[in-house]
Structures are given as C-alpha cells and as structure tokens.
Amino acid sequence: MTETELLLKGYGLTTAEFFYRMPDHRHVLNSFLWQDYDLAPDHPRLFRFIAFWQSEIEGPLHSVRFAHRRKLASGEWRQVVGEFRYH
Template sequence: MTQFVKQLADYRLTTAEILYHMPDHPGLLQTYVWQDLDRAPQFPELARFLDFWQRRLDGKLHSVKVASLNLIRPAEVRVAGFCVTLH
C-alpha cells in the first residue's frame, strides 16, 4: 500500500522511543527512535518490529513509549474578519 492509501485506511504517523540495554554493557541504556505509519491502538507494524528486535538483536528491551497522530484530519475553517478590495 502507498502511504496515502494507508492514511485513508486510518493508519497514523507513529513514533516509538525504545530504551534498550546495551549488549556489551547491560547496565547502560540506549535510545532508539522508530517512526512509521501504523494503525492505532493495536500498532501491528510496531509489534512486528519489536518481535523482530527480540528475535534477532542482542539488546534486551527495557521500555517503549508510543505517540501517534492522524495526518489526515478534517479541515480547519476560519472565517475572515474583514474583506479588502484593491484595484
């Protein structure tokens, strides 16, 4: 699917801040920021990525913070307070 078609299917811009333990120094945490179009509240794309992370990468996950925003929204309408005509 193209990104526009995904947005019409209620996919939203989703950002996840992933904290994980460094493989060589488990006492230290590092941040990874993941961003993609995903469908709230299930977030299947993020779940797929986190599943990949746990199966294939060495850094053990500590926590994940998720933020989501609709990109296509109803238009905002503002009425002009005055009208000016120029020749």
C-alpha cells in the same frame, strides 16, 4: 502503498522510542527512534517490530514509549475537480 493511500485507509504516524541495554555493558542504556505508519489502537507494525527486536537483536529492551497521530481524518479529505492557474 503510497503515503496518501495509507492515510485514507486510517493509518497514522507512529513514533516509538526504544530504550535498550547495550549487549556488552548491561548497565548502559541506549535509545533508538522508530517511525512508521500504523493502525491505532492495535499497532500491528509496532508490535511486529518489537517481536523482531526481541528475537533478532542482542540488546534487551528496557522500555518502549510511543505516540500515534492520525494525520488525516475522513472529513479532512476532499477531491479537487479542477485547477485554476493565475499567471
């Protein structure tokens, strides 16, 4: 799906910052930034990524913080019928 199609279906940009412990040095925290288009309030893509992290990545998660922003609301989209060019 294109970005515009996702926005029209109600998706918004979700940004998450993951804080995790280094596998070899458990006292050291590192961070990872993740962005994807997701549906609020359930955030299925974010929780799928968290499940993937917990099962496949060696560094255990310390915490996750995220923000969600719908970039396009239903009343903000309009179809343009024509085009006017000025030379």
